[in-house]
Amino acid sequence: MTQLPDRVRLVVLYGGRSAEHEVSCISAANVVRALDPDRYAVELVGIDPSGRWHRSAGPQHPVEGPLIEREAAVSPETAGLTAGIPTVVFPVLHGPNGEDGTVQGFLELLDVPYVGSGVLGSALCMDKAAAKNVLDAHDIPQARWLQVDRAILHDEARCVDLLSRLGQTVFVKPANMGSSVGISRRTGVEDLLAGLQLAFDFDDVVVVEEALTVRELETAVLGPSEELRVSVVGEVIPAADFYDFDDKYVDGAAKTVVPADLPDDVPEEARSLAVRAAQVLRVEGMARVDLFLTDDDRLLVNEVNTIPGFTDISMYPMLWGASGLTYAELLDELVRLALERHSRRAQLQRSRTEGAQ
Numbered sequence: 001m002t003q004l005p006d007r008v009r010l011v012v013l014y015g016g017r018s019a020e021h022e023v024s025c026i027s028a029a030n031v032v033r034a035l036d037p038d039r040y041a042v043e044l045v046g047i048d049p050s051g052r053w054h055r056s057a058g059p060q061h062p063v064e065g066p067l068i069e070r071e072a073a074v075s076p077e078t079a080g081l082t083a084g085i086p087t088v089v090f091p092v093l094h095g096p097n098g099e100d101g102t103v104q105g106f107l108e109l110l111d112v113p114y115v116g117s118g119v120l121g122s123a124l125c126m127d128k129a130a131a132k133n134v135l136d137a138h139d140i141p142q143a144r145w146l147q148v149d150r151a152i153l154h155d156e157a158r159c160v161d162l163l164s165r166l167g168q169t170v171f172v173k174p175a176n177m178g179s180s181v182g183i184s185r186r187t188g189v190e191d192l193l194a195g196l197q198l199a200f201d202f203d204d205v206v207v208v209e210e211a212l213t214v215r216e217l218e219t220a221v222l223g224p225s226e227e228l229r230v231s232v233v234g235e236v237i238p239a240a241d242f243y244d245f246d247d248k249y250v251d252g253a254a255k256t257v258v259p260a261d262l263p264d265d266v267p268e269e270a271r272s273l274a275v276r277a278a279q280v281l282r283v284e285g286m287a288r289v290d291l292f293l294t295d296d297d298r299l300l301v302n303e304v305n306t307i308p309g310f311t312d313i314s315m316y317p318m319l320w321g322a323s324g325l326t327y328a329e330l331l332d333e334l335v336r337l338a339l340e341r342h343s344r345r346a347q348l349q350r351s352r353t354e355g356a357q
Helices: 021-034 070-074 102-110 119-126 128-137 150-154 156-166 189-200 245-250 266-280 315-322 327-346
Strands: 008-015 040-047 053-056 087-092 145-148 169-174 184-187 206-210 214-223 234-237 255-257 285-294 299-305
Touching (some): 021 087, 021 327, 040 070, 070 102, 102 119, 119 299, 189 206, 214 266, 214 315, 214 327, 266 285, 285 315
Parallel strands (some): 008 087
Antiparallel strands (some): 040 053
């Protein structure tokens, strides 16, 4: 096992070009506050909504500070006073252009260790339609769903058929968005069309799911893909019709219960299902796995979030806290895992003849 060095240069990337920009700023502030200054030389790099990178004095919203070239912001060669200690990048970025494999691919090209899942796992989990297809292929239970394109906005017959297959009340979701942005609950054709238009404001692909009566459960995974650890199971009790953006971040009316009060056999089954889902979606490092417990006692996977929130009300650190890992210890483990993966992958053969006997 790779040991965490005594000193690490940690570049915290936050903000980003997505509708979850503000949530990212809040998460980054909490991360920075919890880091041990004796262990980490922290550098903050904020990405503003237009995609420009800034050297930042603090994780404020809106992002501001001197502009910096992307490569220079994260490259170990430009570390200055922190040269000689390992560099790790922590992308505290939610949503597209940060959580979807784009930033991860950039860091792979620069050969820089980074926290969280790799390119494929990040992209798969960000795209709800792609993730659902993979989960279906592995017989992992989930709500009934259909993928639609923009043409449905001009085809009422398709809307009628969709509702006949999924039920008259459905959830409409942009495929590539988090924090419940663009998601709505709709009933009937006219209402469905309004929900589709809203979702297509955020993405070119939309997922429509059957509406079920469920309890919303969440658990957290941590570690390399082949040996993921899993936290206790928590429950979110929404104050609104569903756990929407305002419920999560604006009015804070939703209630969280950690650990959840569940029948004896449910927590272990939920934890096992969470690990299975994370592994087939190629999760590494960390993820929050959201599950549904239906009124007929079925466990379903809702979605897997590879860069979960790190705000003071976020479930990911809360779940690990209830599992015996403090916020600061969790951050240490995430950085250690980033260095461990980078070291392991550095040993992979890079040419056809390398190492040949």
